[in-house]
Amino acid sequence: MSAMSAEDAAASNSEANGPYYSLRVAEVIDETADARSIVLEIPAELTERFAYESGQFLSFRVEVAGHRLVRCYSLASAPGIDSAHKVTIKRVVDGRASNWMNDVVSVGDSLEVMPPSGVFILHKRDTPLMLLSGGSGITPCISILKTALETTSRPIKLLYANRDDRSIIFKDELNKMLSAHSDRLEIVHRLDDVHGFCNAALIVQEIGPRRDADFYICGPGPFMDVVEAGLEGLGISADQIHIERFESPDTPSATGSAPIDEKDGQTITISLDGTETEVVAAEGETILAAARRAGLEPPFACEEAYCGCCMAKVVEGEVEMQMNDGGIDQRQIDHGWILTCQGIAKGKVRIEYPD
Numbered sequence: 054m055s056a057m058s059a060e061d062a063a064a065s066n067s068e069a070n071g072p073y074y075s076l077r078v079a080e081v082i083d084e085t086a087d088a089r090s091i092v093l094e095i096p097a098e099l100t101e102r103f104a105y106e107s108g109q110f111l112s113f114r115v116e117v118a119g120h121r122l123v124r125c126y127s128l129a130s131a132p133g134i135d136s137a138h139k140v141t142i143k144r145v146v147d148g149r150a151s152n153w154m155n156d157v158v159s160v161g162d163s164l165e166v167m168p169p170s171g172v173f174i175l176h177k178r179d180t181p182l183m184l185l186s187g188g189s190g191i192t193p194c195i196s197i198l199k200t201a202l203e204t205t206s207r208p209i210k211l212l213y214a215n216r217d218d219r220s221i222i223f224k225d226e227l228n229k230m231l232s233a234h235s236d237r238l239e240i241v242h243r244l245d246d247v248h249g250f251c252n253a254a255l256i257v258q259e260i261g262p263r264r265d266a267d268f269y270i271c272g273p274g275p276f277m278d279v280v281e282a283g284l285e286g287l288g289i290s291a292d293q294i295h296i297e298r299f300e301s302p303d304t305p306s307a308t309g310s311a312p313i314d315e316k317d318g319q320t321i322t323i324s325l326d327g328t329e330t331e332v333v334a335a336e337g338e339t340i341l342a343a344a345r346r347a348g349l350e351p352p353f354a355c356e357e358a359y360c361g362c363c364m365a366k367v368v369e370g371e372v373e374m375q376m377n378d379g380g381i382d383q384r385q386i387d388h389g390w391i392l393t394c395q396g397i398a399k400g401k402v403r404i405e406y407p408d
């Protein structure tokens with residue numbers, strides 16, 4: 054990571070310099086043997102830009118072993134309740150950014166961070182709330198939990214699955230919440246080494262009579278599959294189900310997918326990490342897909358227009374975005390930024406990823 058002076062950081066914190074802002078690490082908290090929280094300092098002039106809702110996430114751009122990576126981390130803090138923005142990162146086996154965040158980042162460092170985004174947020178209802186988390190999936194759920202306890206009188210149940218007792222992140226904080234709100238908060242810990250893996254029948258059992266609840270689900274892929282199967286079996290309506298996926302979906306756009314007919318395609322000049330490359334996007338193919346198919350490694354995460362990780366600037370030509378689910382705001386669009394996962398070139402274009 055390049056260390057930045059306070060002046061350089063301030064100079065780089067302007068809209069024209071792209072979607073990333075330099076934020077100082079105020080505190081590092083070891084939560085468990087393989088997860089740590091990073092507390093960020095938000096300068097006064099960025100308070101509004103970094104305002105967030107419980108359940109949203111930040112995107113970080115980091116450089117690990119010569120590779121520039123963009124990764125999303127949900128805010129485990131809650132606005133108006135916690136004084137600072139806090140993310141919690143769990144190590145992934147052989148994962149580049151997660152281990153770097155756990156091993157290398159220390160107090161006083163500057164990190165490049167995009168303002169909060171995401172649609173996994175608390176909706177105004179007065180039905181019960183059921184949070185289903187596995188492992189690091191607790192981060193957006195604890196944020197939602199804090200806000201729901203503070204601002205609503207909804208009955209809440211948290212089902213939290215972990216490998217073992219030592220892997221439970223925020224154990225003390227959860228216990229305190231339980232003591233303070235035992236009248237309407239229930240927490241069930243499921244530990245793989247004691248209870249075995251969760252299955253759909255267990256999910257149905259834990260939901261019990263709360264079929265009118267709002268369900269918030271976040272955890273490892275297999276955990277989410279089991280929860281979704283349980284909810285499906287109960288016929289829970291889609292508008293009651295809120296899901297945050299920590300993994301990018303496998304898409305046909307990934308490098309190595311079947312060849313595509315470029316005959317009627319558009320030429321895109323892409324500037325990425327100081328190198329310019331010309332790629333051809335087939336008809337209807339997004340810029341991100343075309344770049345990856347050409348072997349480039351541009352940043353991306355959700356591919357569904359809500360995370361903002363894949364943002365780039367159009368410096369020449371016209372690009373049409375298929376949709377925007379909150380990944381980019383109007384100010385950024387006015388400055389020429391687009392989500393490459395949604396951008397279709399209308400003729401010849403030139404795109405620059407942020408430096």
Ligand SMILES: Cc1cc2nc3c(=O)[nH]c(=O)nc-3n(C[C@H](O)[C@H](O)[C@H](O)COP(=O)(O)OP(=O)(O)OC[C@H]3O[C@@H](n4cnc5c(N)ncnc54)[C@H](O)[C@@H]3O)c2cc1C
Pocket residue numbers: 110122124125126127128140141142143144145146147148149150151152189192193297298299300301354355360
């Ligand atoms: C909206 C959102 C919110 C998130 N919030 C959180 C959060 O709060 N906390 C949290 O801990 N995580 C969160 N994540 C997940 C996080 O963004 C990262 O995906 C995670 O930390 C892994 O990144 P990494 O760089 O460490 O792993 P990567 O380096 O991307 O590796 C991921 C996996 O792929 C394998 N792999 C890596 N390179 C290769 C290769 N070349 N070939 C084959 N396999 C390979 C690795 O072995 C590893 O198992 C969130 C994700 C999203 C989309």
